Amino acid sequence: MRIRMPYKLTKKNILEAMSKGKRLDGRGLLEHRPIEVRFGVSKNAESSVIVKWGKTEVACGIKMGLQEPYTGHESEGTMTTSVELLPLSSPNFEYGQPSIEAVEIARVIDRGIRESRFIDFEKLCIKEGEKVWSIYIDIATINDDGNLIDAGALAAVLALRTARFPVLDEETGKIDYGNFTDKALPLVNENMPLTTTCYKIGNHIFIDPAREEEDVADARLTIEIFKPESQKVEMITAMQKGGEMPLSIEEAEKMVSEATKMFKKLNILVEEELDKAKKDTKKKKKE
Amino acid sequence: MTKDEKSLYTKRSDGRAFDSIREISAKVGVVPNADGSAIFAQGDTIAIASVYGPKTHHPKNQQNPEKGVIRVHYGMLSFSVTERIKPGVSRRSQEINQVTEWALSNVVMLEELPGTVIDVHINILQANAGTRCAGINAAAMALAHAGIPMKEMVSAVAIGKMDKTIVSDVTKEEEDMEEGEGATDIPMAFLSHSEKITLLQLDGRIQVDRFGEALEAGKKACKKIFEIQKKALKEAE
Numbered sequence: 197m198r199i200r201m202p203y204k205l206t207k208k209n210i211l212e213a214m215s216k217g218k219r220l221d222g223r224g225l226l227e228h229r230p231i232e233v234r235f236g237v238s239k240n241a242e243s244s245v246i247v248k249w250g251k252t253e254v255a256c257g258i259k260m261g262l263q264e265p266y267t268g269h270e271s272e273g274t275m276t277t278s279v280e281l282l283p284l285s286s287p288n289f290e291y292g293q294p295s296i297e298a299v300e301i302a303r304v305i306d307r308g309i310r311e312s313r314f315i316d317f318e319k320l321c322i323k324e325g326e327k328v329w330s331i332y333i334d335i336a337t338i339n340d341d342g343n344l345i346d347a348g349a350l351a352a353v354l355a356l357r358t359a360r361f362p363v364l365d366e367e368t369g370k371i372d373y374g375n376f377t378d379k380a381l382p383l384v385n386e387n388m389p390l391t392t393t394c395y396k397i398g399n400h401i402f403i404d405p406a407r408e409e410e411d412v413a414d415a416r417l418t419i420e421i422f423k424p425e426s427q428k429v430e431m432i433t434a435m436q437k438g439g440e441m442p443l444s445i446e447e448a449e450k451m452v453s454e455a456t457k458m459f460k461k462l463n464i465l466v467e468e469e470l471d472k473a474k475k476d477t478k479k480k481k482k483e
Numbered sequence: 484m485t486k487d488e489k490s491l492y493t494k495r496s497d498g499r500a501f502d503s504i505r506e507i508s509a510k511v512g513v514v515p516n517a518d519g520s521a522i523f524a525q526g527d528t529i530a531i532a533s534v535y536g537p538k539t540h541h542p543k544n545q546q547n548p549e550k551g552v553i554r555v556h557y558g559m560l561s562f563s564v565t566e567r568i569k570p571g572v573s574r575r576s577q578e579i580n581q582v583t584e585w586a587l588s589n590v591v592m593l594e595e596l597p598g599t600v601i602d603v604h605i606n607i608l609q610a611n612a613g614t615r616c617a618g619i620n621a622a623a624m625a626l627a628h629a630g631i632p633m634k635e636m637v638s639a640v641a642i643g644k645m646d647k648t649i650v651s652d653v654t655k656e657e658e659d660m661e662e663g664e665g666a667t668d669i670p671m672a673f674l675s676h677s678e679k680i681t682l683l684q685l686d687g688r689i690q691v692d693r694f695g696e697a698l699e700a701g702k703k704a705c706k707k708i709f710e711i712q713k714k715a716l717k718e719a720e
Contacts, residue, residue: 238609239527241562251515255608257562280570283556284533284604286516291556291572334561334570336606338531339514374565 207397207412214400219409225402226454228461231350233469235358235476240374243359247351250406251341253285256351258359258381259332262371265325273320274330277306279348285337286407304436305335305349308389308420312433314356319382327369329361331381342407345418349391350462356381357388357470386424389433390466392458393418394451396441401450403458414441417448419455423463430456490647491663496656497526504640504652504704509620509715511628519629521715523621526654527611532621534629537599551596555583557618559607579615586619586639586672586682592632601631612655613641616670619682624712628719636712638705639672639682642697644689649696651704664688669697673705675713 213220223229229250237244241257265272279302281289289295294302309315320329333355335348361379363372395405395413405413420434432452437443443451495501505526514520517533524530540546557579561567587603603625605618616639623637643653646663653668660666667687671680680698689697 238529238560238563240565240609240611244562255560257560259562259567261567278561278570280560282558282604282606283535283602284517284531284606285514287535332561332567334567336560339516341516371566 203412206408210409210412211398211400214397214402219402219406221406225400226457228404228458229406231465233354233465235354235469235473242362242376243355245351245354245358246338247347247354249343249347249350250404251339252343252347253338254335254344254347254351255338256333256335256348256355258355259334260359260362260371261330261332262322262327262369263330265321265328269317270325271321271328272317273315273328274317275306275310275315275333276330277302277309277333277352278335279305279344280334280336281340281344282337286340289337289340300436300438301345301348302335304345304418304420304434305333305352305391307434307436308349308391309333309352309356312387312389312420312422312431314353314383314387314389314422316382316384322364331356331359340407342405342410343393345393346391346404349389349420350466353388353390354466354469356383357385357466358473387422388463388466389420389422390459390462391418391420392455392462394454396439396443396447401447401454403454413439415439415443417443417451419452421455421459423459430459488647490645492645492648492650492660495650497654501648501650502700502703504707505654507708507711509624509711511624511715511719517625517629519625519627519631521621521624521628523617523624523712525613525617525620525652527609528613528617529608530605530614530617530621531608532603532605532618532625534601534603534622534625534631536601536629537596537631538601540598540600545600546598548597550593551591551599551601553584553588553591553593553601553603555580555587555603555605555622557583557605557607557615559610559614563607563610579618582682582684583615583619583622587622587626587637589681590623590634590637590674591626592634595632601626601629610655612653612658612668613670615639615682616641616672619672620708620712624716627712627716635677636675636709637672637681638675638708638712639670640701640704640708641668641670642701642704643668644687644693644697649693649700651700669701671698671701671705673702675705675709678702
């Protein structure tokens with residue numbers, strides 16, 4: 197049976213290591229764990245991906261549906277983001293109504309994608325006032341070792357970038373489930389948001405917490421960034437401060453600057469992974 | 484099948500022999516947080532299982548002072564199927580939890596673990612028929628991987644009858660067949676050594692004198708599955 201280290205002892209150890217510029221696993225404070233990406237978890241999804249971020253592992257799938265547009269948005273498609281913290285992935289997760297933790301992660305990820313205008317919702321309209329496409333972004337945890345927000349947000353973006361429309365039966369007006377077109381989603385790639393959450397413990401600022409670090413952190417700030425071509429610098433599109441401990445102006449600015457650095461790294465990673473995936477599909481098609 | 488009865492199902496849609504199972508890949512240790520875990524892919528059906536426990540059973544009034552309890556939680560990821568399913572418990576998943584508990588409990592030496600509970604979580608990543616069987620296969624491996632004392636292994640397969648032909652390890656396409664006598668689905672689980680049955684369900688229609696044939700096909704398929712489970716567990720040692 198697993199024994200969790202007492203909270204105070206963990207916090208003391210983490211603080212001690214951090215004052216020497218180190219983490220319990222040997223990383224520097226602003227160093228992230230290795231990120232691995234695997235596409236095609238479920239053939240039945242419009243797209244699916246697993247992101248392994250250190251020992252944290254999340255799966256994200258895109259499914260699409262049809263619905264009536266919302267009032268006031270007659271010519272816009274819709275999007276729903278859900279996060280399931282599967283009890284399979286951690287002894288701390290339970291069945292039942294989604295926990296506030298799951299709801300918050302889903303809402304923060306949703307906001308970054310929505311506010312950056314990464315998705316062109318107008319192009320998801322089939323018939324104004326009557327029928328539009330809905331996009332479901334579903335994220336499920338496979339193993340939890342902290343930083344689920346950033347891992348989930350990355351998985352969501354990668355899944356959106358690789359999704360294709362299902363076939364729409366012209367006669368019945370219904371989706372021909374299980375059959376896909378080659379048509380990608382209407383995305384504005386320069387608006388692609390990438391998410392970094394910075395944490396504070398004592399006077400230290402760090403990114404990519406392992407579970408035990410996240411549990412004892414005093415505060416966090418999630419920062420969702422994109423870089424449109426028309427702008428000289430990156431833009432912030434969504435934020436969320438978490439935890440009770442206040443942040444100083446300097447700390448908040450430092451966090452934004454770290455998130456901007458991380459944005460650049462993640463941007464390169466995303467494009468590389470998408471390139472690899474494209475080559476793989478070409479290869480498969482040839483075979 | 485008697486000679487004068489010809490079956491309309493003469494060739495499987497994926498080209499397999501009637502008694503052959505889909506390609507399997509299996510691996511343990513896929514969920515580091517868990518005490519035991521496994522992924523089991525059978526063709527396009529992929530199940531992942533993790534085990535937490537044995538641990539003290541709370542609340543206390545649910546404890547059994549004589550033996551431990553296995554709790555199974557089966558769920559399909561919303562994007563594992565072609566038409567999105569809402570996350571959460573359904574009547575179907577509740578029934579699968581129950582029959583999976585029955586399929587697994589007898590081989591675990593629960594009498595040595597009084598007052599405890601073992602949580603078994605099964606999630607389907609990708610579905611193409613036979614998800615409860617793949618779930619049982621993954622769960623049995625995860626239990627063994629957790630080091631929980633077991634008398635023998637459990638292996639499961641869905642045997643089908645397509646019109647008049649008995650086939651092993653049914654696919655979704657086969658499940659949906661309607662010609663002739665249509666499709667009959669018979670998921671079953673066998674124990675590795677005593678060769679006894681711990682899961683048996685059937686929906687469709689089958690002649691009583693063909694039932695034995697279906698069981699034999701299941702026993703044979705489960706033997707192959709057991710070898711793969713055993714190999715994956717040995718590789719992890």
